Amino acid sequence: xxxxxxxxxxxxxxxxxxxxxxxxxxxxxxxxxxxxxxxxxxxxxxxxxxxxxxxxxxxxxxxxxxxxxxxxxxxxxxxxxxxxxxxxxxxxxxxxxxxxxxxxxxxxxxxxxxxxxxxxxxxxxxxxxxxxxxxxxxxxxxxxxxxxxxxxxxxxxxxxxxxxxxxxxxxxxxxxxxxxxxxxxxxxxxxxxxxxxxxx
Numbered sequence: 001x002x003x004x005x006x007x008x009x010x011x012x013x014x015x016x017x018x019x020x021x022x023x024x025x026x027x028x029x030x031x032x033x034x035x036x037x038x039x040x041x042x043x044x045x046x047x048x049x050x051x052x053x054x055x056x057x058x059x060x061x062x063x064x065x066x067x068x069x070x071x072x073x074x075x076x077x078x079x080x081x082x083x084x085x086x087x088x089x090x091x092x093x094x095x096x097x098x099x100x101x102x103x104x105x106x107x108x109x110x111x112x113x114x115x116x117x118x119x120x121x122x123x124x125x126x127x128x129x130x131x132x133x134x135x136x137x138x139x140x141x142x143x144x145x146x147x148x149x150x151x152x153x154x155x156x157x158x159x160x161x162x163x164x165x166x167x168x169x170x171x172x173x174x175x176x177x178x179x180x181x182x183x184x185x186x187x188x189x190x191x192x193x194x195x196x197x198x199x200x
Contacts, residue, residue: 003123004100006154010131011056011100013151015093017134018049019086020143026085034136045140046081052133053080053089055126059096063103063119067111124158131155132192135185145197152185163191 026046034043057076081088106120117125131151138145147155159166166172173193178186186196 001150001154001157003106003120003127003158004103006151006158007100007123007127007130008097009148009151009154010127010134011093011097013134013147014052014130014137015090017138017141017143018052018089020138021045021049021086021141025141028140031140034140045137046085048133048137049085049089050079050081052130053092055129056089056092056096059126060099062110062112062122063099063108065108065110068113124162128155128159128192132194135189135194147185149184152188156184156188156191159188160191167193 026044026049028045029042030045030048034048054076057080058071061071080092100123103119106118106123108119109116110119110122112122131147132155135145135147137143163172163175167175172191175193176190176195178190178196182190182196189196
């Protein structure tokens with residue numbers, strides 16, 4: 001499966017979950033076990049979605065090979081959701097997906113804040129983050145946590161070969177053991193340190 005296609009599926013899955021957020025849920029605080037790097041303060045659901053908006057805003061520039069200095073490091077800082085969080089998020093998803101779909105050189109160098117990588121590796125990093133967060137946010141807001149089968153397959157193919165390497169640098173928590181006959185989604189969740197849905 002092409003990295004670009006898995007990215008588009010993951011971004012659409014995340015948008016689909018965010019479309020289900022109720023007006024009274026935006027200010028809810030994330031539970032203590034919600035996987036995130038920000039640990040020095042309480043983080044709201046809106047904070048989490050705004051971070052993904054920020055992440056999506058950078059995708060066209062990153063895939064075009066621009067550096068953060070060229071674009072302006074603060075180009076997408078601040079509140080990107082405004083008074084229409086779902087609409088504004090959807091617009092950023094559309095631009096990011098269009099840029100990914102148009103990528104014709106997966107080995108093009110992408111200049112991230114933490115180093116230079118081939119575009120395909122950049123997409124691995126951001127795709128896994130989106131796809132898994134679609135599940136995590138759905139769980140928090142009480143929506144269905146079932147991800148599309150094609151997306152789960154694509155995420156598994158991208159993450160499984162690198163899972164232990166990424167775990168060692170703190171991307172994932174300790175793996176959760178699941179039965180051999182568990183669904184691929186539950187195996188993916190366990191692999192990435194998440195409690196599989198069948199445990200709930």
